Amino acid sequence: MAIPTTTTAFYIHANEDPATVLESGAITLSDLQPTQVLLKILAAPVNPSDLFGVLGLIEVGDWVIPFRNGFATWRAHAVVDADNVFVVRKKDDPELALEDASALYINLQTAYRLLKDFATLEKGDWVVQTASNSLVGKYVIQLTDELTEYVRDSVDTKRGVRLALDSVGGMSLTPIMKVLGVKGAVALYSMISxxxxxxxxxxxxIFRELKLLRFWAARWDREADIAVKHAMNDDLVALLREGKIKSPAVEQVVVPSNGSSADKDTVQRVAGGLAGYRGKKDLIVFQQ
Known part of the structure; x- marks a missing residue:
C-alpha cells in the first residue's frame, strides 16, 4: 500500500462564520513513525458541535474511532499513535454500517452517557428531552429500552419525570423543568439555540429540589478511565450488531480523498450544519 504524503481535508483560516471561513483542499501528512498508524477516514458526521469550534494493536483494514474528542475527522487520512484509537471492527469481522461506526465517535457516546450518568432510572420512569429529532435525541429514544426498564404505559405520575435532557438552551429549559418530579434532574449538554x-x-x-447538571463530551472524554471507554464502546457495538440500535438515515456528502478540493457547493453544505433541522444528518464520506 502506497503511503500518501498529502490528503483532502476541510479546514478554517479564522474563527468566524463557517460559511465564510471553511475551505477544502490538500494538507500535508507527517512522516509515519514506528509507533504510529496511518488512518484512512471512511466517513465523518457533520455535528453542530464541530462547527461551534469554528466560531490496541492495529492491522491494515481495521475500522477504528478516535480515542480523544476533537480529533479532526474531516480529512481523508491521518497519522496517529496506535494507542490513540479504538478498534470497532476487525478487518474480518461482520459488516458494520458507515453511519453506525461514525456515530460511535460523538452521538451514540453522548446518548449513552446521558442515560447512564445522571439518574438511576427505574421501571415506569420517564425521560424527556429537547431536540428529539437530532441524532443524539434519536439514539436516546432507542437506548432507553436497552439501558433501562423504561415502560411508557406504567409511569408513576406521583413520582414525575426523573430526568430531562436539554441541548437547546435558552427558553427551552422552563417547560421541561416544570414537568420534573421532586428531586428530578436536568442535564444540559449543548446550546443549539x-x-x-x-x-x-x-x-x-429551590422548592422541588431540582438538580441542574452539565455534560460536556470533550471533558468527559479527557477524564474518563480507559476501561470505562472500552466497556461503553463494546456495549454500543454489540447493540448495533444485534440490530437493537439503528442509525437514522443520513445524507452522504461525497468528498475526494486524493488531496483535491471538494467543490464549493459541498463546502457550503458542510458549513451549513448549524442551519437547523434538514431531515437527515450530513455524513462526509471520502471516496475509496
Missing amino acids: GDPAPAIPIGDV
Missing part, C-alpha cells in the same frame, strides 16, 4: 442565558425557574429548583 445560541442563547447563553438559560431560562431557569428558580422557584422550582
Whole structure:
C-alpha cells in the first residue's frame, strides 16, 4: 500500500462564520513513525458541535474511532499513535454500517452517557428531552429500552419525570423543568439555540429540589478511565450488531480523498450544519 504524503481535508483560516471561513483542499501528512498508524477516514458526521469550534494493536483494514474528542475527522487520512484509537471492527469481522461506526465517535457516546450518568432510572420512569429529532435525541429514544426498564404505559405520575435532557438552551429549559418530579434532574449538554442565558425557574429548583447538571463530551472524554471507554464502546457495538440500535438515515456528502478540493457547493453544505433541522444528518464520506 502506497503511503500518501498529502490528503483532502476541510479546514478554517479564522474563527468566524463557517460559511465564510471553511475551505477544502490538500494538507500535508507527517512522516509515519514506528509507533504510529496511518488512518484512512471512511466517513465523518457533520455535528453542530464541530462547527461551534469554528466560531490496541492495529492491522491494515481495521475500522477504528478516535480515542480523544476533537480529533479532526474531516480529512481523508491521518497519522496517529496506535494507542490513540479504538478498534470497532476487525478487518474480518461482520459488516458494520458507515453511519453506525461514525456515530460511535460523538452521538451514540453522548446518548449513552446521558442515560447512564445522571439518574438511576427505574421501571415506569420517564425521560424527556429537547431536540428529539437530532441524532443524539434519536439514539436516546432507542437506548432507553436497552439501558433501562423504561415502560411508557406504567409511569408513576406521583413520582414525575426523573430526568430531562436539554441541548437547546435558552427558553427551552422552563417547560421541561416544570414537568420534573421532586428531586428530578436536568442535564444540559449543548446550546443549539445560541442563547447563553438559560431560562431557569428558580422557584422550582429551590422548592422541588431540582438538580441542574452539565455534560460536556470533550471533558468527559479527557477524564474518563480507559476501561470505562472500552466497556461503553463494546456495549454500543454489540447493540448495533444485534440490530437493537439503528442509525437514522443520513445524507452522504461525497468528498475526494486524493488531496483535491471538494467543490464549493459541498463546502457550503458542510458549513451549513448549524442551519437547523434538514431531515437527515450530513455524513462526509471520502471516496475509496
